[in-house]
Amino acid sequence: MASPKIVSQEAAPDRSLVRGRDTKALILDAAEALFSVHGYDAVSMRNITSRAGVRLALATYHFSTKESLFESIIARRAEVLNERRLVALGAILDRGAPTVAQILTSFIKPYLDLRVSRDVGWRNYSLLIAQLAQINRWLPLVDKYFNPTAHRFHEALCAALPELPKPVVSRCFVFAIQLMVSELAGNERIDTLSQGALSGNDVKQVYLDLIPFLVGGFEAIARREAASG
Amino acid sequence: MASPKIVSQEAAPDRSLVRGRDTKALILDAAEALFSVHGYDAVSMRNITSRAGVRLALATYHFSTKESLFESIIARRAEVLNERRLVALGAILDRGAPTVAQILTSFIKPYLDLRVSRDVGWRNYSLLIAQLAQINRWLPLVDKYFNPTAHRFHEALCAALPELPKPVVSRCFVFAIQLMVSELAGNERIDTLSQGALSGNDVKQVYLDLIPFLVGGFEAIARREAASG
DNA sequence: GTCTATAGGCTGATAGAC
DNA sequence: GTCTATCAGCCTATAGAC
Numbered sequence: 001m002a003s004p005k006i007v008s009q010e011a012a013p014d015r016s017l018v019r020g021r022d023t024k025a026l027i028l029d030a031a032e033a034l035f036s037v038h039g040y041d042a043v044s045m046r047n048i049t050s051r052a053g054v055r056l057a058l059a060t061y062h063f064s065t066k067e068s069l070f071e072s073i074i075a076r077r078a079e080v081l082n083e084r085r086l087v088a089l090g091a092i093l094d095r096g097a098p099t100v101a102q103i104l105t106s107f108i109k110p111y112l113d114l115r116v117s118r119d120v121g122w123r124n125y126s127l128l129i130a131q132l133a134q135i136n137r138w139l140p141l142v143d144k145y146f147n148p149t150a151h152r153f154h155e156a157l158c159a160a161l162p163e164l165p166k167p168v169v170s171r172c173f174v175f176a177i178q179l180m181v182s183e184l185a186g187n188e189r190i191d192t193l194s195q196g197a198l199s200g201n202d203v204k205q206v207y208l209d210l211i212p213f214l215v216g217g218f219e220a221i222a223r224r225e226a227a228s229g
Numbered sequence: 230m231a232s233p234k235i236v237s238q239e240a241a242p243d244r245s246l247v248r249g250r251d252t253k254a255l256i257l258d259a260a261e262a263l264f265s266v267h268g269y270d271a272v273s274m275r276n277i278t279s280r281a282g283v284r285l286a287l288a289t290y291h292f293s294t295k296e297s298l299f300e301s302i303i304a305r306r307a308e309v310l311n312e313r314r315l316v317a318l319g320a321i322l323d324r325g326a327p328t329v330a331q332i333l334t335s336f337i338k339p340y341l342d343l344r345v346s347r348d349v350g351w352r353n354y355s356l357l358i359a360q361l362a363q364i365n366r367w368l369p370l371v372d373k374y375f376n377p378t379a380h381r382f383h384e385a386l387c388a389a390l391p392e393l394p395k396p397v398v399s400r401c402f403v404f405a406i407q408l409m410v411s412e413l414a415g416n417e418r419i420d421t422l423s424q425g426a427l428s429g430n431d432v433k434q435v436y437l438d439l440i441p442f443l444v445g446g447f448e449a450i451a452r453r454e455a456a457s458g
Numbered sequence: 459g460t461c462t463a464t465a466g467g468c469t470g471a472t473a474g475a476c
Numbered sequence: 477g478t479c480t481a482t483c484a485g486c487c488t489a490t491a492g493a494c
Contacts, residue, residue, distance in 0.1 A: 041270035134363045170423035182407045194399035213446035220445020
């Protein structure tokens with residue numbers, strides 16, 4: 001009586017847990033796609049589970065509440081992004097004292113690479129992050145998942161600009177983060193303003209202008225401080 | 230029988246219309262304050278009318294739908310802002326060929342001045358605009374109310390940078406708009422990143438760094454183009 | 459222009475069977 | 477881990493009296 005049951009367990013061990021992992025990912029992907037386009041409050045748990053092809057009750061079973069589902073979405077890709085950024089930063093620090101351009105590149109390039117990768121989830125994620133960055137309600141989440149890494153880059157920038165007061169470096173860095181987040185989300189304001197000559201969705205093209213623009217901003221502030229001090 | 234009625238009409242003509250104007254403004258102010266903090270979808274018509282101290286039915290009576298109420302909010306202050314910007318632009322154009330710094334200043338300074346004015350509605354409005362700028366859903370509204378003025382500044386920038394291809398000017402201008410919108414909303418990301426040394430709410434301080442940063446960005450891109458062409 | 463009352467539908471979250 | 481069914485409450489918008 002017992003032995004057939006054991007054999008069957010070994011042949012297909014704990015299939016319910018495996019299904020659970022798939023379900024979780026399906027819900028995360030669907031929610032990420034919907035939140036990124038419509039915003040957190042415009043999307044219902046029914047919208048999400050219906051897109052994911054699972055039953056309503058599974059969303060709260062796996063994620064408890066809508067808010068904690070949202071946080072799980074942020075956390076999932078933040079881990080990947082933070083690690084890639086820290087690897088890039090470590091690489092240039094190993095080669096000696098890096099320039100501002102190198103530090104900004106090691107912060108932004110990993111984001112761009114993921115954003116244009118085959119995994120379209122990163123496109124949705126970038127839209128989500130752009131919204132996070134604009135609504136103070138989500139600031140605790142931003143701080144929790146992105147500040148530890150951001151502080152490492154902040155330190156590197158301070159080391160590269162020893163003559164600048166720390167708060168001035170903070171300000172420029174926040175300018176850079178804010179512009180990166182908005183522009184790599186694929187902001188389409190430029191489409192009409194340039195009368196069709198450019199598209200905000202072409203983020204690779206945006207990136208080519210973004211880095212020199214930001215470096216120029218840092219340098220201008222540094223020049224001003226040098227002149228006034 | 231008729232004459233007393235006429236006298237009374239002249240003494241207090243059409244009081245219901247007057248009340249209607251007050252009610253409209255009360256609803257606009259309440260909606261602006263709530264939308265700016267919580268976002269469009271998180272705020273209900275009940276929230277709005279309750280904050281305004283008027284009955285629910287009055288909101289749809291005066292504004293038809295929630296979306297058109299939202300558009301009325303955007304339109305109300307856009308007219309004021311656009312006019313101030315065009316006056317500032319006209320002033321520097323009258324004095325001859327303006328620099329990039331002067332053009333950006335005439336675009337951003339009127340926004341800052343209103344943002345820090347006694348009318349706290351402008352603070353709420355700046356938060357609203359920052360959200361508009363980030364969600365493609367509202368792009369038609371942004372284009373409708375802000376593009377005509379933006380195009381005037383775009384032309385001035387092209388004239389000030391004749392050696393730059395127009396799309397490159399568009400790109401830099403969109404960078405400037407985007408950063409202005411985010412930063413003058415009082416983005417508080419800097420509060421934790423600078424470990425309390427700065428506050429994003431101090432937008433006058435932000436402004437002092439914003440203009441040179443942006444001008445430095447324009448100049449860096451211009452240098453790159455000059456070197457490559 | 460303002461009021462009350464309500465239609466018709468959606469919301470997040472849960473209970474309890476399997 | 478997944479299912480059905482449901483609770484209790486909220487939503488936008490409107491009808492019709494005053």
